[in-house]
Amino acid sequence: MAIHVTNEIKTLKKVLLHRPGKELLNLTPNTLKELLFDDIPFLEEAQEEHDNFARVLKENGVEVVYLEDLMTQTLDQNPGLREKFLKQFITEGGIYTKKYKTALFEFLNSIKDNKELILKTMEGVNLKEIDTTEKDSLVDLVSPPSKMVLAPMPNLYFTRDPFASVGDGVVLNKMYSKTRNRETIFADYIFKYHKDYKDRVEMLYTRDAPSTIEGGDILNINETTLAIGISQRTQADAISDLAKKIFYDSNSKIRTILAFDLPESRAFMHLDTVFTQIDYDKFTIHPGILGTLRVFEITRANNEDELTIREKHDTLEHILEKYLERKVELILCGGGDEIIAAREQWNDGSNTLCISPGKIIVYSRNTVTNDILKSKGLEVLEIKGAELVRGRGGPRCMSMPLERED
Structure with missing residues (x-):
């Protein structure tokens, strides 16, 4: 069993x-x-x-x-699962705006090693790590670079x-x-x-x-x-x-x-x-x-x-x-x-x-x-x-x- x-x-x-x-x-x-x-x-x-x-x-x-190894193995064994996992994780992380969803997905998906990726989802992501160079929203203008976009666990x-x-x-x-x-x-x-x-x-x-x-x-x-x-x-x-x-x-x-x-x-x-x-x-x-x-x-x-x-x-x-x-x-x-x-x-x-x-x-x-x-x-x-x-x-x-x- x-x-x-x-x-x-x-x-x-x-x-x-x-x-x-x-x-x-x-x-x-x-x-x-x-x-x-x-x-x-x-x-x-x-x-x-x-x-x-x-x-x-x-x-x-x-x-x-x-846990981190089993989850890494899960993605390694199922290459098509990565995108589904990331989108679900970002949504459940409280990211609702299209801009931040896109930026966060691109940032995380750029991490090629699955172990490194899993550890990063656990660690959390702050604003300065993702590409939001265009300050075109109120959130961008009032948020410090250290703001956690994806909270740690x-x-x-x-x-x-x-x-x-x-x-x-x-x-x-x-x-x-x-x-x-x-x-x-x-x-x-x-x-x-x-x-x-x-x-x-x-x-x-x-x-x-x-x-x-x-x-x-x-x-x-x-x-x-x-x-x-x-x-x-x-x-x-x-x-x-x-x-x-x-x-x-x-x-x-x-x-x-x-x-x-x-x-x-x-x-x-x-x-x-x-x-x-x-x-x-x-x-x-x-x-x-x-x-x-x-x-x-x-x-x-x-x-x-x-x-x-x-x-x-x-x-x-x-x-x-x-x-x-x-x-x-x-x-x-x-x-x-x-x-x-x-x-x-x-x-x-x-x-x-x-x-x-x-x-x-x-x-x-x-x-x-x-x-x-x-x-x-x-x-x-x-x-x-x-x-x-x-x-x-x-x-x-x-x-x-x-x-x-x-």
Whole structure:
């Protein structure tokens, strides 16, 4: 199978990453909020940290593939696809005037190397790079040369969000932010046209759907159970639409979806920022959500295309135990200390990437949580993330599993 992920913990065999690129250089203080960043990472150190992350994965037997390489291969394999891709990318980049569409297309199309082209679409394009020598419009006259005509895509190194691997299929997401929704163009082309994925991946959700959903909210509990966060970025309507597709119009083996209703907060933007599985019977969790979390069980109804939805009035441990058929332990971020937990959760102390049962990758900076995880018998692989974390994402956020053992 091109995609095969039925759990969060068994041996990770293949993963998708994106190495941070020059898109980070086009972040400015004035665009941080629009581009969903809290600070500007130092690119060279961010790349060193990310390269080390990839090295740790490879040293543990994981095949690492890169988004930029898969998209380059897609264009190389399909020479006639380039023009279609560029026109779509420019339109979705918010370029509506004929003058700028033409100038931008000519500029991008003049880049002959497909890898260089893909990286440039990710980096963004400013006004001085394209041929608009004739100042014949009000926009031309009032715009500085540094104006970004095509905005950068600095969130791309969080490959968890544009799509999610579920069983042998993919949930291709409609993203919360207009800026990030362009990221899903790459996955859409890869799954439709790349020779390794074309006609081999079932699409469980599409990027033109009306409601937003992001990959950080989707956790594969097991082959038949999916957990999805109702969060700042994933709407309840999207979960209902996805459930109907999975239950009634797909080959998926998922029979139950657990919807976790999270407080809407920048700190809790996705389910995996507060809750991840790290072993057969262990989960990390931010204690700040325990008093407010509501869980809903979604299953097929008796009537076609309808859902049965029940709120689970029980502890989270008991709910998880029912579906995992074993006792579970919730390990509190920061040991449950309110100040430590808030600080380390903000720096993705709960956002772990499990690469085999009990073996997890974490940021080294979350010292209290990491020591607790070690004391529980887990093998903790620590990586530096001082610059990477400025985008508000950890090892799980930066990785999209394409293949895991069952």
